Amino acid sequence: MRHSTTVKRNSLATAFAKIEENLKVRYLGIGFVWAWIYCSFETSAVYPDRDGISINADPSWLVSATVVVAAMIIGGIVLRKTDLSTSKCMRVAAPVLVAFGTVLSGIVPLIGIEPWLLYCTSGITTGIGTALICLMWGDALSRLEIEQMEIAVPAASLVTLLCCLVFPYIQGVPGILAVASLPLISGALLKLFYREREGKPVAARIVDRPERGIVLDLVRIAVVLFAAYLLVGCLGAMSESEDLVQQVSGVDVPTLIGSGFGLVLAICFIMFSVRIDFSSLFRWLAPLLVLSVALFPWQEVAPNFISTTIICIADTSMQVIAYIYVIGLAKRKAMSPVLGIGLTQGFVQLGVLVGNLLGVWAGHAVSEGTLSVFVLALGLICLISFATMLVPQGAKKPFVRDRPDAPDDEWETKNQCARLAERFGLSTREQQILEYLAKGRSQPYIRDELILSKNTVATHVKHIYQKLNVHSRQELLDLFEGR
CATH class of the missing domain: 1.20.1250.20 (MFS general substrate transporter like domains)
Structure with missing residues (x-):
């Protein structure tokens, strides 16, 4: 019971910290x-x-x-x-x-x-x-x-x-x-x-x-x-x-x-x-x-x-x-x-x-x-x-799987993700999202690519961080660069 309460408090603290950021x-x-x-x-x-x-x-x-x-x-x-x-x-x-x-x-x-x-x-x-x-x-x-x-x-x-x-x-x-x-x-x-x-880049161009x-x-x-x-x-x-x-x-x-x-x-x-x-x-x-x-x-x-x-x-x-x-x-x-x-x-x-x-x-x-x-x-x-x-019907973007002729560095990243997934017990979906994170992709990008809700992607990312014992995107990237 105490563990459950602690997890909920940590989740709320994380949510408020994200909003504040x-x-x-x-x-x-x-x-x-x-x-x-x-x-x-x-x-x-x-x-x-x-x-x-x-x-x-x-x-x-x-x-x-x-x-x-x-x-x-x-x-x-x-x-x-x-x-x-x-x-x-x-x-x-x-x-x-x-x-x-x-x-x-x-x-x-x-x-x-x-x-x-x-x-x-x-x-x-x-x-x-x-x-x-x-x-x-x-x-x-x-x-x-x-x-x-x-x-x-x-x-x-x-x-x-x-x-x-x-x-x-x-x-x-x-x-x-x-x-x-x-x-x-x-x-x-x-x-x-x-x-x-x-001085900051414009996110949307004309x-x-x-x-x-x-x-x-x-x-x-x-x-x-x-x-x-x-x-x-x-x-x-x-x-x-x-x-x-x-x-x-x-x-x-x-x-x-x-x-x-x-x-x-x-x-x-x-x-x-x-x-x-x-x-x-x-x-x-x-x-x-x-x-x-x-x-x-x-x-x-x-x-x-x-x-x-x-x-x-x-x-x-x-x-x-x-x-x-x-x-x-x-x-x-x-x-x-x-x-x-x-x-x-x-x-x-x-x-x-x-x-x-x-x-x-x-x-x-x-x-x-x-x-x-x-x-x-x-x-x-x-x-x-x-x-x-x-009302226009929103067309869903299908997930495009990696092509056989993908560059060598992409295959290396994919293999690293597979090894990490096996070692730390990541699910198939978490491994899939980890591949995008390893390429530096943002959560909104992942949402659009995999057709998932914001809450679902955020939950998967949170679980990935917990299983890999990292606390930020930079720590995750450092993990790949150090392997």
């Missing part, structure tokens, strides 16, 4: 951008007249949602060949534009007038600023190692969740300034990130002409994201700004629970999926989205609570996995990370925009009796069903 606060800046997107439109200090979670909160909402779509897609295309780490002016201007637009939108209701010029200025500045800072973070995260990125993106989502526990409940001018500080924090972390990476199949798959994923977020936006626009649970507790419980479960789902997917691709995730999310729509027509407390929670689960997990998947494509030198983030996130915002417009129209039509909410729900279910057909 691969995760730094400066890597979490995109989480503050996501937090701003949620908190700015949930904070009553910024939008006191919000009616539902939709663009009808304020004219600047509509302008911002429209501008960010164009800025994301156009920016991704125009800047795809640009080294954004050298764009110091853009790095400063983007967060300042978002903060300025937030303050401007917040003070308009305080002065008691509705100047369209100020609303348009607020929407344009926040839309352009948000798009630019998201594109820069896509470029920045592509410079990390795969294992670092797979820790940083979920951790950034956790930052968003924590911010949502505090910022929406700050009232008055302090609330406006608090929300406006989020993009500034993100910009400061981006500056620290690029400063740390100065590709002039990405493979045609990759581009087509990316477009299909963007369309699927559009359909999913159209559903999210439509249901959000038709929902009450505060349900009964929130009125009683004072906290947006469905959003917090759903975001938490969505983050856990994304982490489990990263750890245990044999390959991180969008198709594997969406096979699980599509039924959840259909269930949330099916529950929506019944506006009792329990169905509404479950529907909202499921939507938040899908939103959080899709956001995390879509970022990791797109940046993973860039790291495999298949495409520019800026183009991938611009296209997918642009279609996400387009789905939110169209969904909110549809929700506002449908809400009026339902209240007037010209549209049945059940007919609307059926239409949304059909939309998700057809979108599922567009």
